[in-house]
Amino acid sequence: MAGAYGGTGEPVTHPTRSDVVVVRRGEVVVKAHSVRDDPDLLRMRLRAANAPALTGLLLTSLDPEVRTVGDRAVTVWPTGVPVGRDDPDAAPWEEGARLLARLHAVPLTMMPPLPEAAGPARMARAVEAMPGHGAAQRTVRRAYAALPDPEPVPRLLTHGDWHLGQLVRRGDRWLLIDVDDLGTGDPAWDLARPAAWFAAGLLEPELWSRFLDSYLASGGPALDPADPWARLDLPARALTVQLAAVAIGHAEAEERELDEVEQSLIQSCGRIVGLRQG
Amino acid sequence: MQCPKCRGSMRTYERNGVHIEQCENCRGIFLDYGELETLTRMESQYHTPPAAPPAHGAPAHGAPAWGAPAPHYGGGHYGHRRKKDSFLGMLFSS
Numbered sequence: 001m002a003g004a005y006g007g008t009g010e011p012v013t014h015p016t017r018s019d020v021v022v023v024r025r026g027e028v029v030v031k032a033h034s035v036r037d038d039p040d041l042l043r044m045r046l047r048a049a050n051a052p053a054l055t056g057l058l059l060t061s062l063d064p065e066v067r068t069v070g071d072r073a074v075t076v077w078p079t080g081v082p083v084g085r086d087d088p089d090a091a092p093w094e095e096g097a098r099l100l101a102r103l104h105a106v107p108l109t110m111m112p113p114l115p116e117a118a119g120p121a122r123m124a125r126a127v128e129a130m131p132g133h134g135a136a137q138r139t140v141r142r143a144y145a146a147l148p149d150p151e152p153v154p155r156l157l158t159h160g161d162w163h164l165g166q167l168v169r170r171g172d173r174w175l176l177i178d179v180d181d182l183g184t185g186d187p188a189w190d191l192a193r194p195a196a197w198f199a200a201g202l203l204e205p206e207l208w209s210r211f212l213d214s215y216l217a218s219g220g221p222a223l224d225p226a227d228p229w230a231r232l233d234l235p236a237r238a239l240t241v242q243l244a245a246v247a248i249g250h251a252e253a254e255e256r257e258l259d260e261v262e263q264s265l266i267q268s269c270g271r272i273v274g275l276r277q278g
Numbered sequence: 279m280q281c282p283k284c285r286g287s288m289r290t291y292e293r294n295g296v297h298i299e300q301c302e303n304c305r306g307i308f309l310d311y312g313e314l315e316t317l318t319r320m321e322s323q324y325h326t327p328p329a330a331p332p333a334h335g336a337p338a339h340g341a342p343a344w345g346a347p348a349p350h351y352g353g354g355h356y357g358h359r360r361k362k363d364s365f366l367g368m369l370f371s372s
Contacts, residue, residue, distance in 0.1 A: 085366055122372075165370035201346030202365050212339055228339050236342060243368065261364040264346065271344040 002028040032072040045179040053110040080168025094214035095174040101220030104187040117158035117185030123242040130245040143269035158185040187222035192235035
């Protein structure tokens, strides 16, 4: 299929979540989406990604339509250079934050209709899918149950699943990729994964500051610059629960104990549970 | 140095980087050039509530109540190899 869009050379399958297949051939990337994803929602999201208001923010697809191969929805994209995986200090934290700030600032009136951003649903799914009933699982489930109801906030354009793997470089500019969770929602969720890493003591304060300062300096509308944690706290708790649930799933699948990094997420969940009781 | 008012002898004090000459006889105070301005500035800082956290530089912006008390950075130069690899994987996956 990549060949039909001008891709040449040997097809390379990229490692990704088990239910998504990404194949690159030369300059063309073909993504087979999760069977779980609703093709109608995917169609809305792809249309939004290709809207003129997002040019220079979100990668534009090579084919404006969602295709079907077998029972899978498929989208076709140009290749980009991903973030180098060996040195978090060298990662484009500032660029990522700037892109998110600009994405969140796009008026919804300039966008075609969009479904809800899927961050909260993804979190709930991660907890539901978490295997086992040990002490760690109990802590994660209690932290999940202790999450307060979200305060009503203005709904803005939100990526829905941001991490460093969601950036690619095309020429001299970085762009966001992955439309699977794109929609309207609380944009603070896009900042919540790095916030959760920082709160777990995993992400160095310097890197967290580079990211957060850049978001605030770019006028990112998700946070109050005088008190960024006011809006970050709840989504960061939710992402901590999600990351811990996913980590437990990985450890169970690999039949091993939780490593130190994964343990620190469970400890974060423990402190979240403690807040509620304290 | 003699007190310009009563000719008593003056003693030099230093308070927060400001030189102050005080007469041991009449307790009068003599300031060098610019020192009155320095004192005024210090006074106004004392009365102004602390400024909002700076927009740049770490650590700024605080942390949540449930944040890790003793950070152990897996992504940086501090963690050992296994730990670093585990965190690096997490930086790039959903």
